[in-house]
Amino acid sequence: MPILEVRNISKRFGDTEVIRDISFSLEKGETLSIIGSSGSGKTTLLRCLNFLETPDNGTITVNGEVIFDASDPASRSEKGIREKRLHFGMVFQSFNLFPQYTALQNVTLAGLLLAKERPDYRARKNEIREEIINNAKAILDSVGLSSKLDHYPHQLSGGQQQRVAIARALALKPDILCFDEPTSALDPELTGEVLRVIRELAERETTMIIVTHEMSFARQVSDNVMFMDDGVIVEYGPPEQVIGNPREERTKRFLERYFENGNS
Amino acid sequence: MNIYISSLFEGFWLNIKLFVLTLAMAIPLGLVITFGSMAKFRPLKWLVRTFVWIIRGTPLMLQLFVVLYAPGLLFGVPMKSRMTAAIVAFVVNYAAYFSEIYRGGIESIPKGQYEAGAVLGMTRSQVFFKVILLQVIKRIVPPMSNEIITLTKDTALARVIGIAEIIMCAERFTKQGLIWPLFSTGLFFLAFNGVLTIVLGWIERRLDYFKV
Numbered sequence: 001m002p003i004l005e006v007r008n009i010s011k012r013f014g015d016t017e018v019i020r021d022i023s024f025s026l027e028k029g030e031t032l033s034i035i036g037s038s039g040s041g042k043t044t045l046l047r048c049l050n051f052l053e054t055p056d057n058g059t060i061t062v063n064g065e066v067i068f069d070a071s072d073p074a075s076r077s078e079k080g081i082r083e084k085r086l087h088f089g090m091v092f093q094s095f096n097l098f099p100q101y102t103a104l105q106n107v108t109l110a111g112l113l114l115a116k117e118r119p120d121y122r123a124r125k126n127e128i129r130e131e132i133i134n135n136a137k138a139i140l141d142s143v144g145l146s147s148k149l150d151h152y153p154h155q156l157s158g159g160q161q162q163r164v165a166i167a168r169a170l171a172l173k174p175d176i177l178c179f180d181e182p183t184s185a186l187d188p189e190l191t192g193e194v195l196r197v198i199r200e201l202a203e204r205e206t207t208m209i210i211v212t213h214e215m216s217f218a219r220q221v222s223d224n225v226m227f228m229d230d231g232v233i234v235e236y237g238p239p240e241q242v243i244g245n246p247r248e249e250r251t252k253r254f255l256e257r258y259f260e261n262g263n264s
Numbered sequence: 265m266n267i268y269i270s271s272l273f274e275g276f277w278l279n280i281k282l283f284v285l286t287l288a289m290a291i292p293l294g295l296v297i298t299f300g301s302m303a304k305f306r307p308l309k310w311l312v313r314t315f316v317w318i319i320r321g322t323p324l325m326l327q328l329f330v331v332l333y334a335p336g337l338l339f340g341v342p343m344k345s346r347m348t349a350a351i352v353a354f355v356v357n358y359a360a361y362f363s364e365i366y367r368g369g370i371e372s373i374p375k376g377q378y379e380a381g382a383v384l385g386m387t388r389s390q391v392f393f394k395v396i397l398l399q400v401i402k403r404i405v406p407p408m409s410n411e412i413i414t415l416t417k418d419t420a421l422a423r424v425i426g427i428a429e430i431i432m433c434a435e436r437f438t439k440q441g442l443i444w445p446l447f448s449t450g451l452f453f454l455a456f457n458g459v460l461t462i463v464l465g466w467i468e469r470r471l472d473y474f475k476v
Binding site for chain 2: 029049052072078080081085086088089090094096097098099100109110113114152154168169172212
């Protein structure tokens with residue numbers, strides 16, 4: 001059974017249909033990259049999965065449980081959404097770290113708040129808090145930031161901030177981790193450290209969906225690549241096909257333009 | 265000489281009282297007005313914004329007269345005390361200004377902060393109180409400091425409805441041919457605002473540990 005099944009998702013903003021009838025599925029441990037020019041709908045698709053946008057049509061199923069059904073108004077209630085969106089983690093293009101908290105506090109904040117809802121929280125408060133903090137330290141260590149625990153975001157480079165953001169998303173143990181152009185806001189010399197972390201996650205079989213403009217990276221880490229254009233999936237398949245030897249005219253043209261512009 | 269000075273202190277005590285009570289009530293009331301002016305329910309939003317426009321668009325001096333006389337003239341229930349009228353006028357006036365500062369502060373926080381909180385499973389109120397609020401406070405401290413310092417001096421306006429604040433007290437002596445008590449009132453304001461500047465600067469520095 002796939003860990004994620006998306007069926008016929010559509011989303012319109014006013015008169016513009018940003019994504020149309022998107023369907024795909026994802027296996028546990030799989031890394032899927034979504035490529036395409038800006039305005040093709042790839043970010044909107046990711047935002048729909050994280051409930052930052054509400055799709056107009058379609059269903060989203062995680063581990064066999066329908067977590068969103070556009071035809072069922074109950075799946076839009078705030079309480080329901082809050083639990084269900086925890087299936088997904090999200091790493092934003094602009095990091096969106098909380099500036100008033102240290103790296104460690106950024107990673108622990110949500111976990112500590114969620115822990116208060118546990119029935120055994122009052123009885124085991126200190127134990128639970130310690131667990132969350134130790135887990136956060138271990139994750140920050142795994143992204144190479146064990147020496148930056150007490151640094152505030154403005155004291156960190158863009159690459160370090162994005163690694164904290166990845167740690168923050170990982171701390172809640174999402175089933176599927178989503179990246180929205182994680183290196184687009186970074187100076188070129190800082191993209192490497194972030195891509196390295198994502199590559200390590202892929203090697204550890206983390207289920208991921210990555211919206212990216214980094215073609216060679218997508219080719220290396222992905223199990224599958226989705227090319228989107230004008231709100232629809234134009235081509236979907238293994239990276240050797242979609243990036244290496246595309247079948248569709250539109251994919252070919254997109255990649256030609258991409259490599260002509262001096263990218264590699 | 266002593267009688268002049270004690271009279272000035274007596275007057276300034278009213279300025280301080282007006283200042284403290286106005287701040288204590290206008291700061292929270294301003295937040296209520298902010299939520300109204302940012303409401304998704306349009307009629308409420310426009311009602312509140314019109315109210316803010318009227319309060320900010322007319323002189324505080326006029327508002328003092330309106331609050332003092334309108335209840336008696338329109339509803340037959342005269343204002344019981346001049347001080348109450350002054351406090352009401354000042355609180356409403358300053359709450360309107362504060363609400364606009366708050367609104368600017370809240371709207372300047374990037375949408376990504378709310379989204380980051382939401383995708384981490386935080387409730388709306390957790391996002392507001394744990395993530396947004398401190399960033400807003402940091403942003404509004406400088407403009408609020410400005411308004412608060414303006415308020416100390418605006419309290420002198422209360423004399424137009426017969427509150428014996430410091431400048432009114434000092435003016436009485438000019439009729440006896442003494443001008444220096446009037447001039448010296450400036451020193452009271454200067455000293456008070458000096459202390460205020462130090463306190464507000466301290467608050468600003470306390471929030472220096474992060475950048476927004």
